Amino acid sequence: MKNLFFLVVACLVLQFSYTQEGVSFKENKQLYLSGNSILIGNNILGEHAKNPLMDLKIPNDIVKMKYIDVDDDPATFSSSEATIIDTPKNSKIKYAALYWCGLYPFEKGVLRKSGNKMVHKGQGDREEDINSIVFKTPNDIYKPINGEIIYDSHNSAAFITNKPYVCYADVTTKLQSISNINGTYAVGNIKATEGEISGGGSAGWLLYIVYEDLAQSPKYFTTYNGLVEVGKDEIQIEFKDFKSKDEGIIQTTLAIGAMEGDRKIKTDQVSIYDKKTGDFIALSNMLREEKNFFNSSITMENEYFNDRNPNSINTLGFDLLKMEIPNQNNDLFDHATTQANLKFQGKADRFYLFFVAFETEINKAFLKEKTEMVKDTTVAIAISEHQELVDESTPDSKENSSKKERKIVEKKTPDVQKTYKKIVPKEPVVLSEEDKIKKEVRLQSMTVPGLAAGYYLVTNVFSVQSNAARWSQALKERNYTPETFITPRDKWNYVYIANDTSLKSVYEKWKANKDLAFFKEIWIMKINL
Helix, strand or coil: CCCHHHHHCCCCCCCCCCCCCEEEEEEEEEEEEEEEEEEEEEECEECCCCCCCCCCCCCHHHCCEEECECCCCCCCCCEEEEEECCCCCCCEEEEEEEEEEEECCCCEEEEEEECCEEEEEEECCCCCCCCEEEEECCCCCCEEEECEEEEECCCCCCCCCCCEEEEEEECHHHHHCCCCCCEEEEEECCCCCEECCCCCCCEEEEEEEEEECCCCCEEEEEEEEEEEEECCCCEEEEEECCCECCCCCCCEEEEEEEECCCCCCCCCEEEEEECCCCEEEECCCCCCECCECCCCCEEECCEECCCEECCCCCCCCEEEEEEECCCHHHCCCCCCCCEEEEEEECCCCCEEEEEEEEEEEECHHHHHHHHHHHHHHHHHHHHHHHHHHHHHHCCCCCCCCCHHHHHHHHHHHHHHHHHHHHHCCCCCCCCCHHHHHHCCCCEEEECCCCCCCEEEEEEEEECCHHHHHHHHHHHHCCCCCCEEEECCCCCCEEEEEEEECCHHHHHHHHHHHCCCCCCCCCEEEEECC
């Protein structure tokens, strides 16, 4: 499965660079534990302030949006609720993330006739504090939340017509203080444009929770966030740094949050890479079609998520889902899997992707390894902090120190040293040059008969030779000297711009090129070594 990474960029078509509006997806949390996750959420714009919308035929671009406000609290102008049920009694919260988002170009939008056509007009300036909301946990009152703005297009030239934003808050501590997380959660005062805007309004929130439960299988959890417009230009996300469990069927789950997926426009897709076929396979279930995956709904597996208020089937452009990736006979994820790749794409439809979580069952030994690494890091940090305190309390001059001060230092130091010896090797581990570089760059290995052994800096891979030729020509126009090798088994065309028997030499060239916008991906291949 180590070869999976370079298959990701084999998009089987020529890929030139483009300017992606928004902010690119990045990983913001990784967890390894025995347990599971919970996803809840709701939209906050609707046709009615309280009543659920059950008509699936109504698109969000014809609705005069109103704030949903279900709580009868005069302190909130928008509010919606969602409920957690049946969490295991012995579970422990390890991570909880709250996201909220909206399309917010101005306060209200109206449709007016201008000449022979209808145009959207804005009324009222939008408020700046989009990251300030209120959050209510079960059996409690609203508490203010000031989140991090992941992206806000308001003061940029991007997304002129609808100005999307997304915010995030780590609410782990808040949920850890609750004796029982089962119950109803509410989020209020999320801001978005009411009325009508081009493409239709959309807004909502989600709460993603990871909990430990030793009765469940070991898992790897990772979350990515950002805000990108997905249309004709595909978006790919790579999940790595895990090892699948070594027996049985491997269960893998996705959680996704997006805005403005229109039910009536059918072209948007989510696909996962299949190493056996060398291609991406479109995902679907009973409620999400292969070519209309984002369809203005909130779903858990093959059912609408109804434990919320309002429990609209049609959430008017706000999509939230959690679903298991089909893996019959371990066709997609086998016991050697260490990496997975998703692709998001639309054609006629567009949508704004802001949250993706990936979780899969992992090897018990790998979980133990990761857990011990975390423990060692935690203890080492504690030792470092303790030693700093001791050093600060130690007088610069023994003559000027009191006996009492020296006693305090001498009493604390042996305990710290005793702990330190248990977790730190007596002799430092000396890493090879390759191991050092591996910490920074992905290093893939393969055998190609007839090709000189060494390290190759690969910029792209194609199944169609003409596409490889076109990409090589584009590189030449930028003063590179590209070369191509073809794997005999699958006939893929790898285009590289440097090779050497010295890893360090190729690594330096990787560093010089890795951040250039022209290269969507660039990596080092270890061949015939």
